[in-house]
Amino acid sequence: MKNTIKVLVVDDSALVRQTLTDILSSDSDIEVIGAAADPYAAVKRMETQAPDVITLDIEMPRMDGLTFLRKIMTQHPIPVVICSTLTESGSETTLRAMEYGAVDIILKPKLGTRQFLEESRIRVVDAVKAAARAKMQKLLPVAPLKVQPKLSADAVLPGPTGKAMFETTDKVVAVGASTGGTEALREFLEAMPQDCPGIAIVQHMPEQFTAAFAKRLDGICRITVKEARDGDTILRGQALIAPGNRHMLLKRSGARYYVEVKDGPLVRRHRPSVDVLFRSAARYAGKNAVGVIMTGMGDDGAPGMREMHDVGAYTIAQDETSCVVFGMPQEAIKLGGVDKIMPLGAIAHEVVRACAS
Secondary structure (H helix, E strand, O other): OOOOEEEEEEOOOHHHHHHHHHHHHOOOOEEEEEEEOOHHHHHHHHOOOOOOEEEEEOOOOOOOHHHHHHHHHHHOOOOEEEEEOOOHHHHHHHHHHHHHOOOEEEEOOOOOOHHHHHHHHHHHHHHHHHHHOOOOOOOOOOOOOOOOOOOOHHHOOOOOOOOOOOOOOOOEEEEEEOOOHHHHHHHHHHOOOOOOOEEEEEEOOOOOHHHHHHHHHHHHOOOEEEEOOOOOEOOOOEEEEOOOOOEEEEEEEOOEEEEEEEOOOOEOOEOOOHHHHHHHHHHHOHHHEEEEEOOEOOOOOHHHHHHHHHOOOEEEEEOOOOOOOEOHHHHHHHOOOOOEEEOHHHHHHHHHHHHHO
């Protein structure tokens, strides 16, 4: 009998519970073992069968999601995916949930076009599968992932056509992360000095949440952190985070690096895509770029990092021990695109050193 990923859906909306159940049940690797309207009902359900993953609403009656999450993480850690709405207050609360130990964020599914619904299904299913592989104190074994077709960065930026432009000597840093990346990026950026090289970041995260995430980091880091806008210049002492649901490309005008923020299809099942950022860094910064790939499931960023490596950029992968999910770094390593593998706590220093040389 196939060992499926067992999921418990917790949401006070009957419609959301049913929609999430339908989406997750459409994948043969996932089994929804129950749907609860509040944390009390969830606890009762968990007494009879322990889930591998919980999808959790934040705002619920009787007990809010944050309180429930903290109880889970202190008593019996289980991977939790937060299911949230597109509101400013909701995004701030959701980021607190990430601090408390939630491993990912998904948007509550809603009606839309066929393409929208399919993208929503992909994101929900992938988030749950990634969560099932997150490093927690106690996890049940899960089935191996099925390989599914996905678009490459060709869908947004054509492949290499010649040498990258090398005239400028300014260094620029391109960073990609997914599951577990919110806390990894916090540690990485907190360690950056005020005069660090300019940084462009893709973190797999829904729209609206990236603005709150950037604001949170800006308040605790020595450098400036902001959600990128189309045309923003990449400056020393500043990190730009790709807006959720938009691709971000590194571009150059003369000696000035800037970012282009644009729409486009899911690339390697994501938007924004790390692969799109890394390919653009290979093309427009070449050997003047430093690439960093962090924790996350799947292979987004792996081919792009190989392209960066092949044009002379210095590339770094987070090591398995410090990753929540050793997927993206592992795939980049397999493709031969990584110059150095190191623990999360050492990456910022290595980036600064590489940019100074």
